[in-house]
Amino acid sequence: MPIYHDQLEVRTHGKGLYEITDNVQSKIAKSGMRNGTVTVFIQHTSCSIVIMENADPTARRDLEKFFDRLVPEDADYFTHDAEGKDDMPSHIRMVLTRTSETVPIADGKMQLGTWQGVFLFEHRSVPHGRKLFLTVMGE
Amino acid sequence: MPIYHDQLEVRTHGKGLYEITDNVQSKIAKSGMRNGTVTVFIQHTSCSIVIMENADPTARRDLEKFFDRLVPEDADYFTHDAEGKDDMPSHIRMVLTRTSETVPIADGKMQLGTWQGVFLFEHRSVPHGRKLFLTVMGE
Amino acid sequence: MPIYHDQLEVRTHGKGLYEITDNVQSKIAKSGMRNGTVTVFIQHTSCSIVIMENADPTARRDLEKFFDRLVPEDADYFTHDAEGKDDMPSHIRMVLTRTSETVPIADGKMQLGTWQGVFLFEHRSVPHGRKLFLTVMGE
Numbered sequence: 001m002p003i004y005h006d007q008l009e010v011r012t013h014g015k016g017l018y019e020i021t022d023n024v025q026s027k028i029a030k031s032g033m034r035n036g037t038v039t040v041f042i043q044h045t046s047c048s049i050v051i052m053e054n055a056d057p058t059a060r061r062d063l064e065k066f067f068d069r070l071v072p073e074d075a076d077y078f079t080h081d082a083e084g085k086d087d088m089p090s091h092i093r094m095v096l097t098r099t100s101e102t103v104p105i106a107d108g109k110m111q112l113g114t115w116q117g118v119f120l121f122e123h124r125s126v127p128h129g130r131k132l133f134l135t136v137m138g139e
Numbered sequence: 140m141p142i143y144h145d146q147l148e149v150r151t152h153g154k155g156l157y158e159i160t161d162n163v164q165s166k167i168a169k170s171g172m173r174n175g176t177v178t179v180f181i182q183h184t185s186c187s188i189v190i191m192e193n194a195d196p197t198a199r200r201d202l203e204k205f206f207d208r209l210v211p212e213d214a215d216y217f218t219h220d221a222e223g224k225d226d227m228p229s230h231i232r233m234v235l236t237r238t239s240e241t242v243p244i245a246d247g248k249m250q251l252g253t254w255q256g257v258f259l260f261e262h263r264s265v266p267h268g269r270k271l272f273l274t275v276m277g278e
Numbered sequence: 279m280p281i282y283h284d285q286l287e288v289r290t291h292g293k294g295l296y297e298i299t300d301n302v303q304s305k306i307a308k309s310g311m312r313n314g315t316v317t318v319f320i321q322h323t324s325c326s327i328v329i330m331e332n333a334d335p336t337a338r339r340d341l342e343k344f345f346d347r348l349v350p351e352d353a354d355y356f357t358h359d360a361e362g363k364d365d366m367p368s369h370i371r372m373v374l375t376r377t378s379e380t381v382p383i384a385d386g387k388m389q390l391g392t393w394q395g396v397f398l399f400e401h402r403s404v405p406h407g408r409k410l411f412l413t414v415m416g417e
Contacts, residue, residue, distance in 0.1 A: 003313045003416055005384050035142045037178055037274055039315055039380050043391030045331040051238040053184040053230050058219040062227045063234060065216050070209075070348075077343050080336040088340045091331050095341060095375055097234055099329045099394075102178050102241055102380055104274040106144050111272045113182030116238075133389045135315055135382040137276065137415065138142055174281045176317055176413055190377040192323040192369050197358040201366045202373060204355050209348075236373055241317050241380055243413040245283050250411045252321030255377075276415065277281055 004031035004136040009129050012122040015086075017052060017060045020132075021117045024103075025110060027134050034108045036138015040118060041100040043131045046090035047122045048097035054117025067093055067123075090123035097121055105138060143170035143275040148268050151261040154225075156191060156199045159271075160256045163242075164249060166273050173247045175277015179257060180239040182270045185229035186261045187236035193256025206232055206262075229262035236260055244277060280417065282309035286410040290400040293364075295330060295338045298410075299395045302381075303388060305412050312386045314416015318396060319378040321409045324368035325400045326375035332395025345371055345401075368401035375399055383416060 006027045012018055024040055042049050053059040071092045073085040080088045101118060104111045112118075120130060145166045151157055163179055181188050192198040210231045212224040219227045240257060243250045251257075259269060284305045290296055302318055320327050331337040349370045351363040358366045379396060382389045390396075398408060 005313070005382065035144070036276065039382060041380075041382050041389065043389065043394065045329070045391070045393055050234050051184070052234060056219055056221075059227065059230050062217050062219045063231055066210070066214075066231050071344070075344075078340045080334055080340045082334075088337065091337050092341055092344050095328050095330060098237070098376070100380055102180075102239055104144065104178055104180050104272050106272075111144075111180065111182065113184070113270065115184050116182065131391065133382050133384075137314065174283065175415065189373050190323070191373060195358055195360075198366065198369050201356050201358045202370055205349070205353075205370050237376070241319075241378055243283065243317055243319050243411050245411075250319065250321065252323070252409065254323050255321065 002033060002139065004033060006134045008132040008134065010120050011129055013127045014125055015122055016064055017119040017121055019054055019117045019119050024118055024134065028105060028136055031136040033105065033136050033138045036105050036136060037102050038105055038110065039100055039102045039135045041133045043133055045094055046124050047120060047130055048094045049101050050097050050119050050121050051101055051116050052119050053115050055115050086125050093123045141172060141278065143172060145273045147271040147273065149259050150268055152266045153264055154261055155203055156258040156260055158193060158256050158258050163257055167244060167275055170275040172244065172275050172277045175244050175275060176241050177244055177249065178239055178241045178274045180272045182272055184233055185263050186259060186269055187233045188240050189236050189258050189260050190240055190255050191258050192254050194254050225264050232262045280311060282311060282414040284412045286412065288398050288408045290408055291405045292403055293400055294342055295397040295399055297332060297395050297397050302396055302412065306383060306414055309414040311383065311414050311416045314383050314414060315380050316383055316388065317378055317380045317413045319411045321411055323372055324402050325398060325408055326372050327379050328375050328397050328399050329379055329394050330397050331393050333393050364403050371401045
C-alpha cells in the first residue's frame with residue numbers, strides 16, 4: 001500500500017480556530033490516493049487539531065470563550081510560566097483536545113459530515129508558524 | 140493492503156452513552172480482515188465517539204452528570220443557540236472528547252481491554268440518526 | 279503492507295505522567311518499518327495516552343494540579359466509587375484526554391515535534407501494571 005507523507009505550515013495570529021480543511025484536501029489530491037485514511041498531526045504542544053462546526057462563526061467564538069473560562073490564564077497555582085501567562089494554559093488546552101485527527105478517505109475525499117471542518121486550534125496569543133505532518137495511507 | 144469502508148447509523152433518544160462495540164465488531168467480521176486497525180469516525184459535530192468503562196452503568200451516569208456540570212446549558216455568554224440551549228454545549232462536549240477512535244485489530248478482533256467498550260456519546264436532547272464512517276485497513 | 283503488533287507493560291506508582299517515547303520508538307525499530315504510522319492504544323479506562331511537553335517537569339506538575347481541580351475526588355454526586363474516591367474521576371479524566379495516539383513514522387522515527395513526548399497519564403493512586411497495544415502499519 002502506498003504511503004504519502006507531506007507537511008503544512010500554518011501562520012497563526014493569536015488564539016482561535018483556523019480552518020485547514022482545504023489545505024488537507026489539497027494534499028490528499030496531491031497524494032493521488034482515492035481510499036484510505038489521512039492522519040493530520042500537529043508537531044507542537046501549545047496548539048491542537050480538532051474537527052468542529054464550520055458553518056457558523058459564532059460557534060467558534062463561543063468555544064473560545066468557554067476555553068478561556070475553563071483554563072484561566074491567571075490561575076495562581078501555575079508555576080510553568082517562562083513564556084508568559086498563556087504558556088501553561090496552552091498545554092492544558094492541548095491535552096483537553098487533540099494532537100491529531102485521523103479521517104477516512106473514499107473517492108479521493110475526506111468523509112467529513114456536512115458541517116464538519118478540520119481546524120488548527122491555536123492556544124498562544126503571539127503569532128506562530130505551526131508545522132503539521134500529514135500521512136495518507138491507502139491506494 | 141485491503142481497505143474496507145462501511146457505514147453505521149445509530150438512533151439516539153437524548154443525551155447519553157450508547158454502546159456500539161458489537162456493531163463495530165460485526166463490520167470488522169464483514170471486512171474479512173484479521174489484522175490492522177479500524178477507525179470509527181462520527182460525521183457530526185454535536186456527538187462524540189469515546190471508549191469508556193462498559194461494565195457498570197453508574198460509571199456512565201456519573202460521566203453524564205459531570206459533563207452537565209462542566210458545560211452548562213444556561214451559560215449566559217453563549218450566542219450560538221439557534222437549535223436550542225443544548226446547541227453550543229453539544230459542540231463543546233464534542234471538542235472535549237473525540238470525533239474518532241482508532242483501535243488495533245488482531246486475530247479478527249478489536250484489542251480492547253476487559254472493561255473497554257466503544258460508545259457513541261450523544262450531546263443533544265432530541266432524537267437523532269447518527270452516521271458513522273468506518274475504515275478497516277489491514278490484511 | 280506489513281503490519282506489526284506488539285505490547286508494552288508500564289508500571290505506575292500513583293497519579294501522573296510517565297514518559298514512554300523511547301519504549302514506543304524501540305518497538306518501531308523492532309518492527310523494521312521506516313514509513314507509516316504507529317497507533318499506541320491503552321487497554322484501560324482509568325488512564326490515558328497523551329502527547330505532552332517533555333522538557334520542563336513543571337509543565338507536567340501544573341497539568342496534574344489542573345486535573346485535580348477540574349475533576350475533584352470529593353464530588354458529592356458520584357455514585358460509582360466501588361474502588362475508592364479516585365475511581366469515577368479516573369474514568370472522566372480518561373474521557374477528557376485520549377485512549378490512543380496515532381503518530382506518523384518517517385525514516386524509521388516518530389515525527390514528533392522538538393518538545394513533544396508520548397506519555398501514559400495515570401489517573402489512579404495505587405500502583406498498577408498498565409497494558410498498551412501497539413500497531414505499526416507501513417513499509
